[in-house]
Amino acid sequence: MANLREIRDRISSVKNTQQITKAMKMVAAARLRKAQERVIATRPYANTLRSVVTKLAAGDNQGNKLLTAPEKVNKILLVVVGSDRGLCGGFNTNLFRYIEDRIKTEFTEQMTNGTLDLICIGRKAANHFKKRGYNVVESHIGFFDKLNFESTAAIMRQATQSFTEGTYDAVYIGVNEFKSVITQNRVMEQVLPVQLEEQSTDDSAYGVDYLYEPSDKAILERILPLHLNTQMWKAVLESNASEQGARMAAMDNATENASEIMRQLKLKYNQARQAAITTEISEIVSGAEALNNQ
Amino acid sequence: MKNFETKILTPDGPVFNGLAASVNVPGTEGNFQILSDHASLMSALEPGEIRVNQTEGTGEVRFSVSVGFVEVNDNNVTILAEAAERVENIDVERAQKALDRAKERIQAAVNNSEIDVLRAEAALQRAQNRIQLARRSN
Numbered sequence: 001m002a003n004l005r006e007i008r009d010r011i012s013s014v015k016n017t018q019q020i021t022k023a024m025k026m027v028a029a030a031r032l033r034k035a036q037e038r039v040i041a042t043r044p045y046a047n048t049l050r051s052v053v054t055k056l057a058a059g060d061n062q063g064n065k066l067l068t069a070p071e072k073v074n075k076i077l078l079v080v081v082g083s084d085r086g087l088c089g090g091f092n093t094n095l096f097r098y099i100e101d102r103i104k105t106e107f108t109e110q111m112t113n114g115t116l117d118l119i120c121i122g123r124k125a126a127n128h129f130k131k132r133g134y135n136v137v138e139s140h141i142g143f144f145d146k147l148n149f150e151s152t153a154a155i156m157r158q159a160t161q162s163f164t165e166g167t168y169d170a171v172y173i174g175v176n177e178f179k180s181v182i183t184q185n186r187v188m189e190q191v192l193p194v195q196l197e198e199q200s201t202d203d204s205a206y207g208v209d210y211l212y213e214p215s216d217k218a219i220l221e222r223i224l225p226l227h228l229n230t231q232m233w234k235a236v237l238e239s240n241a242s243e244q245g246a247r248m249a250a251m252d253n254a255t256e257n258a259s260e261i262m263r264q265l266k267l268k269y270n271q272a273r274q275a276a277i278t279t280e281i282s283e284i285v286s287g288a289e290a291l292n293n294q
Numbered sequence: 295m296k297n298f299e300t301k302i303l304t305p306d307g308p309v310f311n312g313l314a315a316s317v318n319v320p321g322t323e324g325n326f327q328i329l330s331d332h333a334s335l336m337s338a339l340e341p342g343e344i345r346v347n348q349t350e351g352t353g354e355v356r357f358s359v360s361v362g363f364v365e366v367n368d369n370n371v372t373i374l375a376e377a378a379e380r381v382e383n384i385d386v387e388r389a390q391k392a393l394d395r396a397k398e399r400i401q402a403a404v405n406n407s408e409i410d411v412l413r414a415e416a417a418l419q420r421a422q423n424r425i426q427l428a429r430r431s432n
Binding site: 048 | 307363368413
């Protein structure tokens with residue numbers, strides 16, 4: 001039979017842990033709400049921008065570097081968006097495993113040639129890929145503590161410039177997409193050269209003859225970088241929301257597990273207490289008996 | 295005068311959404327004014343000032359804008375900008391800091407090819423624009 005005090009100590013330690021996980025869950029829930037609001041706030045901007053880009057790109061685009069795919073893809077840049085902090089379940093591990101699988105199947109050649117560069121956002125991503133010997137050219141640690149558009153856009157601007165200069169032939173983003181509070185979609189998308197969608201007919205810009213100032217080509221050239229920055233910004237915001245959601249779910253599970261452990265420990269404790277009382281009584285009784293018999 | 299829908303959208307959310315009688319924007323080819331029933335137009339924007347004239351209510355609202363884009367279609371004006379804020383809300387101190395930083399970077403770029411001069415110059419222009427607008431309104 002376990003020592004009573006030992007069980008009591010364990011109960012109080014589990015209780016402490018539970019208080020922490022509960023608090024973390026609440027913090028994550030609050031942050032999740034904020035993160036979702038930010039995702040929603042960018043939507044009008046991102047959607048309008050996308051419809052304008054599709055409209056403009058539907059014309060003649062000869063000579064626009066950002067839209068033209070190089071004949072041979074030698075150098076690839078991959079931006080991985082993870083998280084800075086842990087305790088968020090499989091949020092990071094699942095994403096990294098997925099990305100490594102994709103790299104193995106799709107970029108085998110670049111991997112063996114050492115022409116695959118990584119930019120890691122978030123401490124966890126940086127640690128993971130550095131440890132495994134990937135070519136991490138840049139890592140942004142503590143990025144989510146002061147999450148803002150300017151610093152996100154700066155990363156994309158740099159990548160866009162490298163692409164136009166020919167340093168890279170393709171740029172990808174690997175990220176957790178926000179699906180719902182408890183589920184994330186792992187995606188790895190190509191952002192450069194820009195992938196265009198079909199223009200839908202219910203688009204506000206569809207079929208309208210615009211005056212272009214200075215010209216449609218010049219506008220497209222100026223607007224594509226904005227579009228790319230927005231894609232990056234959206235990816236980062238979605239990842240941030242997913243992270244908070246994943247942490248909330250993980251902490252909720254942890255809190256429940258703690259309750260279960262506490263229930264079992266309490267049972268054990270009571271059993272031990274009862275056993276101790278029974279022993280004590282039988283000792284007293286047998287002691288009294290012994291005295292009576294004298 | 296007829297009014298039309300005007301929106302100013304940024305990555306951080308809309309900063310203006312309402313009716314306007316006229317909108318002045320800093321186009322790449324020079325400033326111009328949009329009135330109601332304007333022909334469909336797309337234009338790139340330079341860092342500068344957007345002035346939205348409301349017929350009712352508070353009258354003129356002014357915004358500082360970084361690089362962006364304006365679309366006019368069917369009496370709907372949509373302005374997209376990476377950053378836009380009301381002139382009254384500009385944090386001059388922060389803008390001044392950004393200005394100093396940009397200047398430093400341009401200076402340093404003389405000996406260091408790693409630094410992107412174009413980007414630093416764009417940052418300088420943006421900061422100058424914000425400071426100018428804020429000073430003028432005070």
